[in-house]
Each structure stands twice: as structure tokens, then as C-alpha cells.
Amino acid sequence: MKNVVSIFAGHDSNVTFYNSKTGSYHVIELERLVKKRYFRLHVDNTPDEIVDILTQCQEIAEKYWGIENDYSAVLIVTDGWLEPELLERVFNTDHVWRYAQHHHAHAAGAFYMSPFDESLIISYDGGGDDGHFNIYTGGQNGVQLVESVESDFGGGYLLCGSTIREITEKSRNPLAIAGKLMGLCAYGSPKEEWVQSFSNIFFDRNYKKLSEETNLNFKNADAPWNNPLDNWSYEGEPAYDIAATAQEAFKRSFFDVIDKYMKQFPDLPVCITGGAGLNVLVNEEMKRRYDREIYIPPNPNDCGLSVGNLFLYTRPSKSVDVTYNGLPLLDRDKLDEYVVEREARKTTTAEIASLIKDGKIIGLVYGDSEVGPRALGNRSIVCDPSILDMKDILNSKVKFREWYRPFAPFCKKEDASTYFDSPTFDNLEYMSYAPLVKEEYKEKLPSVTHVDGSSRLQTVTEESHKGFYDLLTEFGKLSDTNVLINTSFNIRGYPILSTIEDALHVLDNTEIDYVVVEDYIFSKNVFSKGLE
Numbered sequence: 352m353k354n355v356v357s358i359f360a361g362h363d364s365n366v367t368f369y370n371s372k373t374g375s376y377h378v379i380e381l382e383r384l385v386k387k388r389y390f391r392l393h394v395d396n397t398p399d400e401i402v403d404i405l406t407q408c409q410e411i412a413e414k415y416w417g418i419e420n421d422y423s424a425v426l427i428v429t430d431g432w433l434e435p436e437l438l439e440r441v442f443n444t445d446h447v448w449r450y451a452q453h454h455h456a457h458a459a460g461a462f463y464m465s466p467f468d469e470s471l472i473i474s475y476d477g478g479g480d481d482g483h484f485n486i487y488t489g490g491q492n493g494v495q496l497v498e499s500v501e502s503d504f505g506g507g508y509l510l511c512g513s514t515i516r517e518i519t520e521k522s523r524n525p526l527a528i529a530g531k532l533m534g535l536c537a538y539g540s541p542k543e544e545w546v547q548s549f550s551n552i553f554f555d556r557n558y559k560k561l562s563e564e565t566n567l568n569f570k571n572a573d574a575p576w577n578n579p580l581d582n583w584s585y586e587g588e589p590a591y592d593i594a595a596t597a598q599e600a601f602k603r604s605f606f607d608v609i610d611k612y613m614k615q616f617p618d619l620p621v622c623i624t625g626g627a628g629l630n631v632l633v634n635e636e637m638k639r640r641y642d643r644e645i646y647i648p649p650n651p652n653d654c655g656l657s658v659g660n661l662f663l664y665t666r667p668s669k670s671v672d673v674t675y676n677g678l679p680l681l682d683r684d685k686l687d688e689y690v691v692e693r694e695a696r697k698t699t700t701a702e703i704a705s706l707i708k709d710g711k712i713i714g715l716v717y718g719d720s721e722v723g724p725r726a727l728g729n730r731s732i733v734c735d736p737s738i739l740d741m742k743d744i745l746n747s748k749v750k751f752r753e754w755y756r757p758f759a760p761f762c763k764k765e766d767a768s769t770y771f772d773s774p775t776f777d778n779l780e781y782m783s784y785a786p787l788v789k790e791e792y793k794e795k796l797p798s799v800t801h802v803d804g805s806s807r808l809q810t811v812t813e814e815s816h817k818g819f820y821d822l823l824t825e826f827g828k829l830s831d832t833n834v835l836i837n838t839s840f841n842i843r844g845y846p847i848l849s850t851i852e853d854a855l856h857v858l859d860n861t862e863i864d865y866v867v868v869e870d871y872i873f874s875k876n877v878f879s880k881g882l883e
């Protein structure tokens with residue numbers, strides 16, 4: 352087989368390259384290349400712009416991963432279609448194929464990254480060209496559809512969130528709503544009398560009926576999809592109860608649907624994927640409810656579609672890990688220049704740990720980016736969660752985001768049961784679950800303990816992320832609590848960053864104290880120092 356390239360061109364567009372010489376896969380999430388969150392390649396760009404962006408992708412693939420422009424096929428995820436003529440202008444190939452459908456690609460992405468030879472696969476989200484909630488099995492015969500359940504968990508959840516001021520006010524894209532709703536719901540209480548009506552919206556998508564049944568006065572009840580960011584009509588406690596009820600209804604509806612398949616396939620481990628697979632509260636409940644191995648990939652939302660589409664073509668015979676096979680650091684060539692210009696110096700893991708212990712906030716940049724929406728160590732900001740006001744400093748002076756959004760901790764896998772309570776500590780490398788912080792550590796770890804006592808933990812091992820593991824080893828020598836905060840390294844309003852230039856921009860324009868690129872540490876520039 353020659354090289355293969357796979358493309359998803361809808362929102363969260365992404366391109367995956369298969370290098371036939373090395374057998375490796377590399378994923379470019381286009382939002383990080385063009386610096387526009389949730390970037391859509393197909394409908395928001397002219398043909399020439401599409402060609403230009405894909406040409407940049409090919410240049411990156413050749414320069415950083417040695418992938419020559421010689422492809423046995425270009426595979427398109429079917430609901431992100433691009434004209435073959437455009438693709439033939441960029442890639443040398445005789446075959447441009449509409450290949451897998453949306454959820455089939457999601458399912459394959461999860462299954463071939465999972466450690467399982469055989470698995471039940473649940474894929475659910477706001478919809479693709481083959482449904483909204485599909486059940487598959489994965490095994491030697493590939494990924495086979497079991498059933499498609501009529502529903503719209505992604506869309507229904509988004510609409511519930513759109514009714515709330517604290518969620519929509521600062522959002523620039525409706526796709527930001529779901530993650531914020533998940534954070535805010537901990538501040539309210541589910542109203543039992545509303546739960547059934549909220550559950551219905553995940554199946555009938557009838558927003559107006561929900562408004563009428565609950566006597567909630569939703570704005571734009573007849574046409575909520577025109578602009579979900581304009582729908583809000585509730586704020587404060589009543590809004591938090593709406594959020595909590597939506598989450599409770601989402602959870603119950605999910606288990607109502609999947610219970611049948613869990614019974615039908617009692618011996619199979621389970622993969623969960625699709626954008627709704629980012630709901631960490633449901634994922635945690637899944638672990639508590641079923642005594643079953645579960646795998647959720649780092650990229651369950653649409654940013655993982657091109658790699659899943661490609662797996663259906665290459666049919667890997669063993670598990671493929673693409674977690675840290677994302678976009679390279681695009682100005683890595685200029686590191687030496689930046690080091691001289693900014694008087695950066697070499698640092699050590701011990702020094703970084705010591706600075707963190709002193710309360711400093713540090714941006715870390717290593718190697719190729721992680722895939723998926725969470726920073727997992729290669730484009731991360733880290734600091735000490737035992738510092739009482741660290742959450743508010745990060746929210747107001749570094750990340751500039753809403754007060755209610757929690758920060759995620761990371762710790763060594765072998766230490767996780769000391770600080771956190773969960774049925775198992777497997778598959779926690781990607782922040783996909785919400786274990787509870789143990790009672791005796793809630794006060795010691797205030798910045799990562801959400802108001803409901805949960806925490807979106809990332810566990811690390813030497814294999815999963817050696818840099819983070821070594822940092823914890825050093826930090827553990829200085830601190831009683833060997834847990835750190837990990838939040839994504841980005842410029843305000845932009846995706847996870849991909850250049851040293853952007854990392855230094857954040858350093859000079861926020862309360863972050865240092866940036867470490869590989870083993871060099873950068874301080875704020877002279878002008879910023881004068882302000883200190």
C-alpha cells in the first residue's frame with residue numbers, strides 16, 4: 352500500500368496522513384493550522400482557499416513526517432464532501448473516494464485506538480449522515496452496525512444550554528455551549544418534575560413543547576436553531592437548575608437507550624465515541640453502573656473523523672495510538688533565534704517543579720501536538736492546585752473564561768486512588784471521566800475540585816507522557832499533594848496553539864510566568880518585566 356490521506360471537511364475539520372514506509376498516522380486538526388476554532392473547510396472557503404489549506408497540510412506532512420505526495424487513495428468522510436477536482440490539484444492520486452459515513456468513522460476511530468480485539472461501540476452526537484446514535488460491534492470483521500437509535504442528544508443538549516445567559520453570553524460559536532453546560536450544571540439541582548420533558552428533547556428535538564410542558568419561557572421557541580447564541584432567557588439559580596435538569600435527563604436517557612445493548616452483548620468491553628462522548632459525567636456514571644472495561648479515545652468528537660475513516664481503509668491489526676501525533680510546532684526552526692532574542696536558558700524538570708511549588712504558572716510546549724479537544728501535556732499550562740485562588744487567577748487573568756468552569760488535575764496513575772474515588776483508574780489518560788476528589792483532599796486541592804466534588808482527572812504513566820510523569824516525580828519531592836493543574840495552552844478565543852510565537856504572546860500578555868519550549872525556559876519580555 353502507498354501513502355493514504357483522509358479528510359473530514361465539516362466543523363472541526365481534520366486531515367489524517369498514513370505513512371506507508373513507517374506505518375504511522377499523523378493528524379492535522381485544521382483549526383490549529385488556520386487559528387479558527389471549530390473551523391469548517393468545506394462551506395466557509397473558496398475553492399482556491401481549500402486548495403491552499405490542503406497544500407499547507409501536504410507540505411507539513413512532507414517536511415515533518417517524510418510523507419511523499421504519492422497516494423494510493425484520498426478518502427473523504429461522506430458528510431464533509433469536497434470536489435475531487437480540488438483534491439487532485441493538491442494530492443497525486445488516481446483515487447478520490449467518498450468513503451465512510453459519519454458514525455462509522457467515529458466508531459472505527461475509537462475501536463482501532465482501543466486495546467480491545469472485540470468490542471461494543473456506542474457513537475452519539477448532534478448527528479451525521481448516518482444518524483445520531485449508532486451502536487456497532489468491532490472485531491475481526493471490522494466495524495459493523497448493530498442499530499441506529501432515532502435521537503439527537505448533541506442537538507438537544509446544545510439547545511438546553513442555549514437558554515442560559517452564563518453559557519451563551521461570551522460564546523462565539525454554538526459548538527462551545529455543550530462543554531459550558533457540563534460545567535455549570537453542578538451549580539443547580541435537577542427538578543424532578545421537569546426531567547421527563549427534558550428527556551423528550553433528546554428524542555423529538557421539540558424545543559417549543561419543552562417550553563410549554565415546563566412553563567419555562569424560552570426565547571425563540573419557534574426557531575431556536577436560527578441563532579442558538581441569541582436564545583438565552585434565564586440566568587442565576589433558575590438557569591443553573593435548568594442546566595442540572597438537562598444533564599440529569601441526558602444521563603437517564605443515555606442509559607435508557609444503551610441498557611438494551613449492554614444486555615445483548617454482556618461479554619464485550621465498550622468503546623464510547625461521538626461528540627457526546629465528551630460528557631464526563633455520563634462517562635463516570637457508566638463506570639459505576641456497569642462492571643465493564645470502557646475505552647473513550649482522546650478525540651471522540653468530529654476532530655477524530657478522518658483518522659477513523661482511514662482506519663476503515665487500512666484495518667490496523669493492532670491498537671494504534673495517535674494521541675501525540677498531531678500538528679508539529681510550526682516555527683520549531685526558529686527556536687534558536689527565539690532563545691537568543693529572548694535570552695532564554697536551559698532548564699530542568701526539577702527547576703520547573705520548584706517554580707510551580709512557588710506558585711508560578713508555566714506554559715509547556717513539547718513535540719507534536721496532542722489530538723482532540725483536551726491539552727494532554729504537549730501544549731499545556733500547568734500550576735499548583737493546592738493554591739487557594741489559583742482557579743480564579745487562571746480564569747480571570749490567563750484563560751479569560753467563565754467563573755464556573757473547572758480546571759482539570761493530573762497525577763500519576765499509581766497515586767490516583769490516594770486523591771480520587773472512582774471504580775477504576777483505567778482509560779483516564781484523556782480527561783474523559785469525572786472521578787470524585789476524596790473528602791480529605793477537597794480542601795487541599797481547591798482549584799481542581801468542582802462544586803459537585805468531581806474532577807476531570809488525567810492520569811499519567813511513564814508510557815503515556817514521560818514529561819508529565821517526571822514533572823510529578825520532582826513535584827512530589829516538594830509537595831504533600833502530588834497533583835497538578837493542566838489546562839490548554841492557547842491565546843484567548845483561539846484553538847490550542849501551534850507556534851512558539853503564540854506561546855510567547857501568551858507569556859507577554861497574561862499572568863502566566865514562564866514558557867518552557869522543549870528544555871528552554873523563557874521569561875516575560877523586558878517591557879513586561881518592567882511592569883512587575
Ligand SMILES: [Fe+2]
Binds near residue numbers: 478626
Ligand atoms: Fe460527530
